[in-house]
Amino acid sequence: MTSNYGQKLWEMDRQHHLHPWTHWDSFKKDGALVLDRGNGSYLYDCDNKKYFDAVGGLWCTNIGLGREEMAEAIADQVRKMAYASAFTDITNGPAAELATKVAQLAPGSLNHVMFTTGGSTAIDSAFRLIQYYQNCRGKHQKKQIISRVASYHGSTYAAMSIAGKKADRVPEFDYIQGLIHHISAPNYYRAEPGLSEADFLAQLVKELEDKILEVGPDNVAAFFAEPVMGAGGVIVPPKGYHKATMEICRRHDVLYVSDEVVTAFGRLGHWFASKDVFDLQPDIITSAKGISSGYLPLGAMIYSDEIHEVISAENPDRVYTSGYTYSAHPVCCAAALKNIEIMEREDILGHVREVGPYFESQLKTLLDLPVVGDVRGTMFMLCVEMVADKETKKLFPDSLNVGKQVANACDDMGLIVRPLVHLNVLSPPLIMTKEEVDFVVSTLRKGIEQVTKGL
Ligand SMILES: Cc1ncc(COP(=O)(O)O)c(C=O)c1O
Numbered sequence: 001m002t003s004n005y006g007q008k009l010w011e012m013d014r015q016h017h018l019h020p021w022t023h024w025d026s027f028k029k030d031g032a033l034v035l036d037r038g039n040g041s042y043l044y045d046c047d048n049k050k051y052f053d054a055v056g057g058l059w060c061t062n063i064g065l066g067r068e069e070m071a072e073a074i075a076d077q078v079r080k081m082a083y084a085s086a087f088t089d090i091t092n093g094p095a096a097e098l099a100t101k102v103a104q105l106a107p108g109s110l111n112h113v114m115f116t117t118g119g120s121t122a123i124d125s126a127f128r129l130i131q132y133y134q135n136c137r138g139k140h141q142k143k144q145i146i147s148r149v150a151s152y153h154g155s156t157y158a159a160m161s162i163a164g165k166k167a168d169r170v171p172e173f174d175y176i177q178g179l180i181h182h183i184s185a186p187n188y189y190r191a192e193p194g195l196s197e198a199d200f201l202a203q204l205v206k207e208l209e210d211k212i213l214e215v216g217p218d219n220v221a222a223f224f225a226e227p228v229m230g231a232g233g234v235i236v237p238p239k240g241y242h243k244a245t246m247e248i249c250r251r252h253d254v255l256y257v258s259d260e261v262v263t264a265f266g267r268l269g270h271w272f273a274s275k276d277v278f279d280l281q282p283d284i285i286t287s288a289k290g291i292s293s294g295y296l297p298l299g300a301m302i303y304s305d306e307i308h309e310v311i312s313a314e315n316p317d318r319v320y321t322s323g324y325t326y327s328a329h330p331v332c333c334a335a336a337l338k339n340i341e342i343m344e345r346e347d348i349l350g351h352v353r354e355v356g357p358y359f360e361s362q363l364k365t366l367l368d369l370p371v372v373g374d375v376r377g378t379m380f381m382l383c384v385e386m387v388a389d390k391e392t393k394k395l396f397p398d399s400l401n402v403g404k405q406v407a408n409a410c411d412d413m414g415l416i417v418r419p420l421v422h423l424n425v426l427s428p429p430l431i432m433t434k435e436e437v438d439f440v441v442s443t444l445r446k447g448i449e450q451v452t453k454g455l
Contacts, residue, residue, distance in 0.1 A: 006046025009034045020155070033411075038065035041429040041436065043416065051411070052428075054440050055418045059230060059262045059381070059427040060289035063342050070295050073338035077331045086115070086328035094333035101340060102291075102300055107275035109305040110285055115298065115328040119261035119288035120154025122299035123224070126257050126284050127158045128322050129303060129311075130222045133255075136310050136318075143179065144215050146208065146254070147224040150185035150232030153259055162224050165232050167421065181215060183207050185229060186237035189374045189385070190393070201238040208245055212252045222255040227273045227280065230262040233423055234376055234383035242278035255307075258282035261299070265290030266343060266430045268379045269353035277378075283307060290430075293339045298332040348430050352380055358434055362441045363426070369445065371402075371452050380432070383425045384444065395422050402451065409447035417444060 014031040036046045041064055043051045056062065063070075077094060084092040099113040106113075114129075116122045127145070134142045147153070149164040160168065161176035164185075169175065184207055191200045212220050227242065229235035249256045258280060263273040264287035270276035272285060283306070288299035311320065326332070343349065356379030363382050366372045373387030386403065388396045396402045403419030410417050410424075417440075418425040426440065 003046050006034050006036075009046065040064040040066065041432055049414070051414050051416045052436060052439060052443075053416045054426045054428045055416050056380075056427045056429045057294045058289070059267065060294035062266050062290040062293040062430045063339055063346075063348065064293075064429045064431045067342065069342065070293075070335060070338055074295065074331055074335050077334035081330055084330050085325070087323065092328065092330040092333070094330045094337055095328035098333040098336050099328075101337065102287075102302060105271040105340075106285060106302045107272055108281045110282070110302045111305055112303050112308045114301045114303075114323070115333065116288070116301060117324055117326050118154075118297050118299045119259075119286065120156045120159040120299075121324065122261065122286035122288055122301045123153045123159040123162065123257075123259065124156045125301040125322060126222075126224075126286050126303075127162065129284065129301065129307070130255055130257075132320065132322070133307050133311055134221050136313070139218070139221075141219050142221045142253075144219045145180045145222055145224060146211055146215075146220060147180060147182055148185050148229075149182045150187065150229055150235065151182075151224070151226060151259075152229070152231035153224060153226075154261070181211055183211050185232060185235055186241050187229075187233065187235045188238055189376065197238045201240055201244065204238070204241060205244045205248060209248045209252075212248065212254060217252040217254070220252065220254050222257050222284075223249050224257045224259060226259045226261075227263050227278050228268070228378060228381055230381065230425075230427075231420070233385070233420065234381055234425055236376060236378055242274070242280035246280050246282070255283040256280070257284045257286065259286045261286055261288045262290075262381065262427070265293075265340075266349050266352055267381050267427065269349050269356055271349070291339070292332060292336045295339065296329075296332040296335045297326075298329070298336055343430075346431075352430050355432060355434055355437065356380055359432070359437045359440075362437050363444075365441065366445055366448065369448055369452070371396075371448065371455070377426075380430055381427050383420075383423050384448075386422050386424075386448070396455070398422075400455070402455070405451045405454075406444070406447045409450045410443055413443050413446060415440060415443040415447070417447075 010031050034046050035043050037044045043053045102113050103111040116125050147162045151164045153159045153163040161180050164182040186204050246256050258274045268277050274280040274282050283304050285302045292298045364375045371386045373390050374385040377383050388394050403423050406424050407417050407419040
């Protein structure tokens with residue numbers, strides 16, 4: 001950061017801004033990269049250095065930045081009515097239209113939408129809805145939650161407790177105790193050597209059923225799962241996992257919450273991945289990010305007719321005391337409506353289905369590098385895992401922070417990739433072209449080669 005303006009911002013930020021996931025030691029020394037503007041899939045820092053953003057902000061800038069139409073839709077709604085509460089018996093046009101649109105796009109009987117401020121609050125709202133639902137049914141004991149090791153569900157107290165990423169469970173924070181049970185991540189790359197994928201699948205499904213039986217079907221309320229694990233390392237479960245786990249849940253009257261905060265709104269080439277990609281009909285879907293392509297904060301918790309019938313059954317004393325000042329914010333909803341309109345008009349889902357397999361096959365070419373152990377994921381949600389030994393899959397020591405080293409090398413070459421200890425994650429804007437795929441893959445290759453020399 002060399003410009004005076006950039007330097008000043010860097011210092012102000014370092015002094016006063018508490019960042020999500022701050023690593024104190026390096027932040028005190030290095031501060032943060034100050035980004036200044038964005039256009040399409042590109043970001044620019046204060047020195048006007050251009051970067052291709054292969055992280056898509058944080059899995060969210062789906063239609064790309066800087067769209068005039070989005071700015072207009074947002075400005076129009078600000079002029080018309082910048083805010084309206086959605087509490088109790090007030091609504092607004094964009095909220096009513098967006099709820100209807102989302103209900104149409106969501107699979108099966110998921111016809112009811114609660115708007116939130118993002119993904120964590122969508123998870124928190126699902127957690128509270130589940131408790132409310134079980135109490136309305138008179139099943140006061142049925143409150144236990146099952147989720148998975150390596151899952152990420154957000155950063156409210158409930159969301160972080162449901163999540164199972166070990167690296168996020170730092171000893172300085174507390175987590176809900178005695179309510180949440182974590183079963184194995186469906187990561188075949190890290191499965192027992194020699195185990196077939198079919199046997200691995202059977203093992204995972206059995207583990208879920210065993211856990212339900214151990215905790216007691218009368219006590220287990222819900223299973224939370226991302227269709228493809230994101231922040232936990234872009235893990236695509238073995239084929240058949242989603243359907244098989246759903247059937248186990250159905251058998252034991254356990255609600256299935258599909259956390260589509262990353263996967264919904266196009267990342268896997270469909271509005272929602274649950275049904276269209278994985279043949280899974282959940283009871284609740286949580287979404288955020290791509291719903292507004294990151295232009296404004298918004299999340300949605302979408303739930304079934306069956307749940308709705310129970311919670312809204314005639315009862316003069318019943319009130320649903322959950323929601324936020326910014327639930328159904330009219331400007332955020334207007335932005336989401338425009339975002340969906342653009343995605344439909346430009347057939348962005350079709351584009352993902354066309355470019356996604358190319359991205360996947362090109363990224364897989366990195367497997368010839370001696371430190372690339374695995375390239376996995378699907379469509380516009382991929383990652384590269386680096387290992388010290390390909391045969392044994394042994395990792396580099398965490399202290400080497402190899403993913404961060406690669407990300408830094410790529411930064412210098414104008415490419416932003418997300419480091420996650422020994423991984424680099426890629427979740428680019430959904431408008432990425434095949435030429436841009438070539439740039440991403442060749443730059444990442446150079447970055448990995450450069451870092452490997454110094455290891
Ligand atoms: C699967 C999943 N769920 C929930 C969240 C939390 O969303 P937010 O950061 O918008 O609160 C995230 C964020 O990355 C996510 O990946």
